[in-house]
Amino acid sequence: MAKTIMIVDDSATMLMSVKATLEMNGFKVETAADGEAALSKLKTGFKPDLIITDINMPRMGGLELIKNVKALPGFRFVPILTLTTESQAAKRDEGKRLGATGWLVKPVSGADLIKVIKQVVPGA
Amino acid sequence: MSPLLEQFLSEARDFLQGIGEKLMQLENAPDDVELMTELFRFVHTLKGNSGLFDFPEMTRVLHAGEDLMDAVRNGRVAYSQQLADRLLDAMDFVGMLCDEIEAEGSIGAAYAADSARLAESLRQLMASAEKAGAVSAIEEAATPLVLTAAAATAPLLAPKVELPLAEIPETARMAAYRSARAGNPLHWLSYSPAEECFFNGDDPFFQARQTPGVVWGGIVARAPWPPLAAMDAYRCLLDFRLLTTAPRAEIDEYYRYMPEQIKLLPVSPLALVLPQGDPNGGPVYEDLVVDALRNLRGGDVSAVARAARAMLELSNPDLWLSSALRWLLLLIECEPDNHPALAALIESLRSLQPVDWYLLEQSATPAVGAGTAAGATEAAAGTASPLAAEEAAALAAIVAAQRAILSLPLGAPWQLGRLRAAGAALAGCLRASGRGEAVHEVETATAQSLACGSAQPLSDWLAHHFAPAAESAAAANHPSASAVATAAARPVATASGGANTASDGDRESSSGRRADDAESDVKFGRRAEDAAAAGVKSVKVDQAKIDRLMNLIGEIVVAKNALPYLAGRAETVFGVRELAREIKAQYAVINRIAEEMQDGIMQIRMMPVSFVFQRFPRLVRDISRKLGKEVNLVLEGEDTEADKNIIEALGDPLVHIVRNSLDHGFELPELRRAAGKPPAGTLTIRATQESDRVVIEIVDDGKGIDPAVIKRKAYEKGLIDETALERISDQEAVNLVFAAGFSTAEVVSDLSGRGVGMDVVRTAIEKVNGAISLESQKGKGTRLRLSLPLSMAVTNVMIVESDAQIFGVPMDCVVETVRVPRADIRSIKKSLTTVLRGRIIPLKSTNALLGLAAPPLANAEDELAVLVVRLGDESVGLLVDDFRETVDIILKPMAGVLAGLPAYSGSALMGDGSVLMVLNIKGLF
Numbered sequence A: 001m002a003k004t005i006m007i008v009d010d011s012a013t014m015l016m017s018v019k020a021t022l023e024m025n026g027f028k029v030e031t032a033a034d035g036e037a038a039l040s041k042l043k044t045g046f047k048p049d050l051i052i053t054d055i056n057m058p059r060m061g062g063l064e065l066i067k068n069v070k071a072l073p074g075f076r077f078v079p080i081l082t083l084t085t086e087s088q089a090a091k092r093d094e095g096k097r098l099g100a101t102g103w104l105v106k107p108v109s110g111a112d113l114i115k116v117i118k119q120v121v122p123g124a
Numbered sequence B: 001m002s003p004l005l006e007q008f009l010s011e012a013r014d015f016l017q018g019i020g021e022k023l024m025q026l027e028n029a030p031d032d033v034e035l036m037t038e039l040f041r042f043v044h045t046l047k048g049n050s051g052l053f054d055f056p057e058m059t060r061v062l063h064a065g066e067d068l069m070d071a072v073r074n075g076r077v078a079y080s081q082q083l084a085d086r087l088l089d090a091m092d093f094v095g096m097l098c099d100e101i102e103a104e105g106s107i108g109a110a111y112a113a114d115s116a117r118l119a120e121s122l123r124q125l126m127a128s129a130e131k132a133g134a135v136s137a138i139e140e141a142a143t144p145l146v147l148t149a150a151a152a153t154a155p156l157l158a159p160k161v162e163l164p165l166a167e168i169p170e171t172a173r174m175a176a177y178r179s180a181r182a183g184n185p186l187h188w189l190s191y192s193p194a195e196e197c198f199f200n201g202d203d204p205f206f207q208a209r210q211t212p213g214v215v216w217g218g219i220v221a222r223a224p225w226p227p228l229a230a231m232d233a234y235r236c237l238l239d240f241r242l243l244t245t246a247p248r249a250e251i252d253e254y255y256r257y258m259p260e261q262i263k264l265l266p267v268s269p270l271a272l273v274l275p276q277g278d279p280n281g282g283p284v285y286e287d288l289v290v291d292a293l294r295n296l297r298g299g300d301v302s303a304v305a306r307a308a309r310a311m312l313e314l315s316n317p318d319l320w321l322s323s324a325l326r327w328l329l330l331l332i333e334c335e336p337d338n339h340p341a342l343a344a345l346i347e348s349l350r351s352l353q354p355v356d357w358y359l360l361e362q363s364a365t366p367a368v369g370a371g372t373a374a375g376a377t378e379a380a381a382g383t384a385s386p387l388a389a390e391e392a393a394a395l396a397a398i399v400a401a402q403r404a405i406l407s408l409p410l411g412a413p414w415q416l417g418r419l420r421a422a423g424a425a426l427a428g429c430l431r432a433s434g435r436g437e438a439v440h441e442v443e444t445a446t447a448q449s450l451a452c453g454s455a456q457p458l459s460d461w462l463a464h465h466f467a468p469a470a471e472s473a474a475a476a477n478h479p480s481a482s483a484v485a486t487a488a489a490r491p492v493a494t495a496s497g498g499a500n501t502a503s504d505g506d507r508e509s510s511s512g513r514r515a516d517d518a519e520s521d522v523k524f525g526r527r528a529e530d531a532a533a534a535g536v537k538s539v540k541v542d543q544a545k546i547d548r549l550m551n552l553i554g555e556i557v558v559a560k561n562a563l564p565y566l567a568g569r570a571e572t573v574f575g576v577r578e579l580a581r582e583i584k585a586q587y588a589v590i591n592r593i594a595e596e597m598q599d600g601i602m603q604i605r606m607m608p609v610s611f612v613f614q615r616f617p618r619l620v621r622d623i624s625r626k627l628g629k630e631v632n633l634v635l636e637g638e639d640t641e642a643d644k645n646i647i648e649a650l651g652d653p654l655v656h657i658v659r660n661s662l663d664h665g666f667e668l669p670e671l672r673r674a675a676g677k678p679p680a681g682t683l684t685i686r687a688t689q690e691s692d693r694v695v696i697e698i699v700d701d702g703k704g705i706d707p708a709v710i711k712r713k714a715y716e717k718g719l720i721d722e723t724a725l726e727r728i729s730d731q732e733a734v735n736l737v738f739a740a741g742f743s744t745a746e747v748v749s750d751l752s753g754r755g756v757g758m759d760v761v762r763t764a765i766e767k768v769n770g771a772i773s774l775e776s777q778k779g780k781g782t783r784l785r786l787s788l789p790l791s792m793a794v795t796n797v798m799i800v801e802s803d804a805q806i807f808g809v810p811m812d813c814v815v816e817t818v819r820v821p822r823a824d825i826r827s828i829k830k831s832l833t834t835v836l837r838g839r840i841i842p843l844k845s846t847n848a849l850l851g852l853a854a855p856p857l858a859n860a861e862d863e864l865a866v867l868v869v870r871l872g873d874e875s876v877g878l879l880v881d882d883f884r885e886t887v888d889i890i891l892k893p894m895a896g897v898l899a900g901l902p903a904y905s906g907s908a909l910m911g912d913g914s915v916l917m918v919l920n921i922k923g924l925f
Helices: A012-024 A035-043 A062-071 A089-098 A110-120 B003-028 B033-050 B056-073 B081-104 B111-133 B170-181 B204-209 B248-254 B286-297 B301-314 B320-334 B339-351 B357-364 B370-381 B389-407 B413-432 B436-452 B456-465 B467-477 B479-489 B496-516 B528-534 B543-572 B577-605 B616-627 B644-665 B669-674 B707-716 B722-727 B730-738 B758-767 B896-900
Strands: A004-008 A028-032 A050-053 A080-084 A102-105 B187-191 B214-221 B238-244 B262-266 B606-608 B631-636 B641-643 B681-690 B693-700 B771-777 B781-789 B794-802 B805-810 B814-821 B826-828 B831-836 B839-845 B863-871 B874-880 B882-890 B904-909 B915-919
Touching (some): A004 A035, A062 A089, B003 B033, B003 B616, B056 B111, B170 B238, B204 B238, B616 B644, B730 B758, B730 B771, B805 B882, B839 B863
Parallel strands (some): A004 A028, A004 A050, A080 A102
Antiparallel strands (some): B681 B693, B771 B781, B814 B863, B863 B874
């Protein structure tokens, strides 16, 4: 069965680009424009196999989203990747501490993205 | 263009807009952390997006902007006016790149230099601010950026830079020299790859080898090699040096991904003429030198060549002299007419010293690049040599202007910025005149001045140090300079030259003031609601889709209007009254839905005027700064909505009006002060809704319009005759600015005077059924009032009958409908008139106006139907046969050949399928 991936990014361009890459590789894709939108989607019972999130977003940023997702019942083992231009190690470590599975740096090539996804999503 | 790229461009423009707005808001609240964070996020996201594509020029600038905003956000760099300016510049550049991408699909290599320059200017800001105060300058310092030579205004004569040209073997230099003399540009290129370039997959060696037009290349270690154990083989510690004959553009294109890593310097071909070799041994060349110089003076260059060739055969080729002779032959071959160069080279045979080509060229071209040359030699020699006459004069003028500024009384505390500006200007003068060692004295004096709040210490310093030297020298060199200097030196600058310089200084000081006074009273009228408006969720829809909906709803309205006719037919023709009633009931339902739908679609097309207003804060800020005026912009009623077409039609006229007002309306701050007004003017742009119209008022408190000036101008331009000149009222005179071909500006400035006047504004407004009026009070200000319909989609028309045809007349023209007995119609000088409530109304027959032969019909009481319409400021009666109802129609403009008929403004489909021609009242007469 096709795996579902949720992408959270405030930039429509970025969403479009990542979505196209993932769909080309046979994933089902859900998008959200910020942490708040993503969280409310997850609360409706939607459960993706992987969440890829930006860090710097309006309303709710990526780090806060990770914290909130990890607190949701049933989401403890859903892998979360951060995809961001934020190269500061501090932010990456903060993400890891909060429970992010890994991080990617924008712009990420399609092949790299898929490679990492295969590592973190069982059965992808 | 791929959808992704389209998406990127559209989003990028939104971000740029947002960045501009946020910067404006920051101007009023420089400490607002939330704003800064948001600003950072915009730049950050935009940069991230640009990384998806291959636009290194764009990414580079955005990256620098992001780093800068990050520093601002973290408090490492303070927000300043200058910062905002540079960031706005950079964003304008990015916007331009977006346009370029949209038009061309890619970014031309020509932008690489600009991009590097802008990025550099942003980083400089960061570096200087961080050096001043803070801790972590390390991160930025790790990637030093080198200004490319293009950024410095490339002088015709290359500044004297000690290039290690001697390292280049003679043959390579000779080849390069030949190539340069054949017309190719000659450049010294030093390429310093980033240390971690291997990790980016770069191959610097290959990159350097493939450089276009390479004549010679060399590799040097960037720093002394560390001990082997400490060396990291994965870091690139090499610099590449190349001599190339490719055009600059080609090199820029080739290095477009790393413009900050290369340094490109133009090389004068003669600089390559460096004889090398063993200075000892060989015959004495005294005779040769004397002979050659004589031959050269006699113009016999070939004799010199013969002698040199003969000498060369006798000499050991390793000798310095042989090398010089080879060069001499080459020079004779390539530029036999350059006698000074030849002579210098021959002389060097005697002295065994290489020729200083730089000095030679400089003396050969004294006028060109004298400034740079003088500056460079001075810097090298460390002595103050006399400046060129023009320079000295300019210097004296600047110093005099500073003196004038310092002698002005200091009023408000913010005027201390003036002192700072004067201090900075003087320091600059010192540097330019080679007296850099005195700069710190100026700085001390400036600091003292600022500390005690008086210009005294600084003007004392000025009197002590500058006066005798620079100005007297200038006076001696340049008679006119002394005149300027004395005029400007008077305490109150009354002479015209002095007034200009003083106002320049004041402008400078006002920008200085903004920087040092956070509580600046300059506001750009941004309101809190804007932040909320930015957060509204919206869907972007192609306008064509909405237009299609609009057309469809128009057709539904027409189609549903056929139902009452159908009901009528069912009853009268087929005699089924029940069915007729049902059709009518159904019609009522469809009618209601259609109306709601129409309303809904109109709502989609409605836009807030803020769409047009949002560009004004920036526009007003930029223009007023450029003109040296201080203007506060107040925007009101930005959420007033109107149809998209109306809003769009409003844009250009409004910009024009605002520019006009800034350019001609507002006075300079001094003039305002003199007139007893606050130095900063206020420009109010206010939008309100009045019943079904949007009213936009543009009010300024500037100098207003002088009716006398307008009258004179209009008379000179032949717009009015002498009798009119006497007769017209002031208000009428002011309205003359709307007349075609009228422009009051004495001098066409590049701001408002673009060859169009207010008549263009009026035409544009009238095109969308708007009206414009102007009130002005001399000395008090001007008020322009635009009134526009809310929507253009539905027109309310009255249907009239004439010669058995029906015509529509737009209701906004209709004044009233009356029946006039034939007896009350009089004929005055062949035209018909009647008196209506004490006013004489001229009458026109619609049939006659439309070229129809039939006379107007009267009713049973022998009364004629008169439709009184508004024509400009007057009322005119149209004789028609009969009046009918008023209807809402969707007016379609005439297409094709018919568009040329001025009598009709368009046509509309009626419910029964017939076509209604709508009259254009203005076009009828």
